[in-house]
Amino acid sequence: MSAAKKLFTCTHFEVKGLRQMKLDSLIEKATQYEGNVVAVAAAEDEEVLEAVAGALKKNMASFLLFGNSEKITQILNANHADVASSDHLTIMHAETAALAAEMAVKSVKEKKASVLMKGNVPTAVILKAVLNKEYGLRTGSVLSHVAVFEVPNFDKFTIVTDAAMNIAPDLSQKAQITANAVGIAKSIGVEMPKVAPIAAVEVVNPNMQATLDAAALTQMNQRGQIKGCIVDGPLALDNAVSIEAAEHKGITSDVAGQADILLVPTIEVGNALYKSLIYFAQAKVGAVIAGAKAPIVLTSRADSAESKLYSLALAICSAK
Numbered sequence: 001m002s003a004a005k006k007l008f009t010c011t012h013f014e015v016k017g018l019r020q021m022k023l024d025s026l027i028e029k030a031t032q033y034e035g036n037v038v039a040v041a042a043a044e045d046e047e048v049l050e051a052v053a054g055a056l057k058k059n060m061a062s063f064l065l066f067g068n069s070e071k072i073t074q075i076l077n078a079n080h081a082d083v084a085s086s087d088h089l090t091i092m093h094a095e096t097a098a099l100a101a102e103m104a105v106k107s108v109k110e111k112k113a114s115v116l117m118k119g120n121v122p123t124a125v126i127l128k129a130v131l132n133k134e135y136g137l138r139t140g141s142v143l144s145h146v147a148v149f150e151v152p153n154f155d156k157f158t159i160v161t162d163a164a165m166n167i168a169p170d171l172s173q174k175a176q177i178t179a180n181a182v183g184i185a186k187s188i189g190v191e192m193p194k195v196a197p198i199a200a201v202e203v204v205n206p207n208m209q210a211t212l213d214a215a216a217l218t219q220m221n222q223r224g225q226i227k228g229c230i231v232d233g234p235l236a237l238d239n240a241v242s243i244e245a246a247e248h249k250g251i252t253s254d255v256a257g258q259a260d261i262l263l264v265p266t267i268e269v270g271n272a273l274y275k276s277l278i279y280f281a282q283a284k285v286g287a288v289i290a291g292a293k294a295p296i297v298l299t300s301r302a303d304s305a306e307s308k309l310y311s312l313a314l315a316i317c318s319a320k
């Protein structure tokens with residue numbers, strides 16, 4: 001597949017005088033890239049095909065749909081007749097979901113596709129295929145979940161990592177998770193992301209591992225071991241995202257109150273933050289797994305169709 005051509009850089013919208021980052025801008029940006037192909041593993045799923053149809057209508061990418069060809073065709077004809085015979089859709093039959101995952105992963109490995117998307121296949125099955133030593137998409141780095149939020153009343157994207165893959169990362173894994181998130185941030189126009197390793201407090205407490213790791217990550221950043229970003233922590237969530245809260249605590253920091261990336265210490269913190277933003281703050285989100293040979297969209301049934309489209313757009317924007 002030819003390299004995607006990047007033509008579009010603006011990701012801002014002017015909203016009532018406020019320069020606000022909108023996830024819709026990622027859809028617009030994704031349409032400006034050329035030649036992206038998304039391999040969908042076990043595409044026989046109404047909601048996944050709704051996202052595929054939405055992306056096709058916006059000319060975001062071409063799709064290789066692996067799975068039960070009869071069911072895929074039936075769903076497309078019944079619900080998306082307008083795109084069912086699109087030149088940008090290819091259906092490849094697979095007898096089982098596991099085989100569909102393997103075929104989709106192999107198509108990415110063979111550079112026939114630039115993005116992998118999960119369909120009607122358990123997360124563990126597709127991740128096993130991704131991590132397969134023979135045909136998988138390992139790079140030697142940690143794979144991690146990166147979620148980009150548009151939070152009401154916040155004028156920039158808030159990136160949360162890792163809310164869904166790494167359970168209790170150690171310091172080395174946190175450094176790689178940071179690098180993955182920095183790569184995603186840059187792909188959506190955040191040139192020098194500010195990273196806040198989150199803890200319960202903003203001072204080092206030897207009894208709180210999150211604060212020790214945060215301080216070490218800060219030092220690693222200052223010594224050039226974590227590049228392309230500014231890391232400063234530990235920070236509690238309030239002093240990471242609110243300048244007033246940071247000032248109230250007397251924190252002097254390039255990151256406090258302005259964090260682009262919230263690096264959470266464990267999956268529980270990240271998952272609760274992720275879901276709080278959606279359910280309490282009505283935030284919108286797009287997310288990918290980064291760190292593999294290609295970005296991976298792991299949709300879940302709870303995701304809205306809009307969120308699946310944002311995730312696809314994010315994956316396309318970050319595909320190399």
Ligand SMILES: CCCC(=O)SCCNC(=O)CCNC(=O)[C@H](O)C(C)(C)COP(=O)(O)OP(=O)(O)OC[C@H]1O[C@@H](n2cnc3c(N)ncnc32)[C@H](O)[C@@H]1OP(=O)(O)O
Pocket residue numbers: 124127131141142143144163164165166167271274300
């Ligand atoms: C945010 C909204 C969406 C959600 O709520 S999602 C729900 C919450 N998420 C989850 O439940 C998933 C949590 N994570 C997990 O269960 C596991 O870590 C995960 C991803 C399934 C992997 O676990 P296992 O399959 O048991 O893997 P394992 O530990 O036995 O390792 C097998 C080989 O894979 C490697 N591996 C595992 N995780 C990796 C990673 N993140 N990056 C890179 N490599 C990774 C691991 O090193 C091992 O390699 P090797 O065979 O020793 O060479």
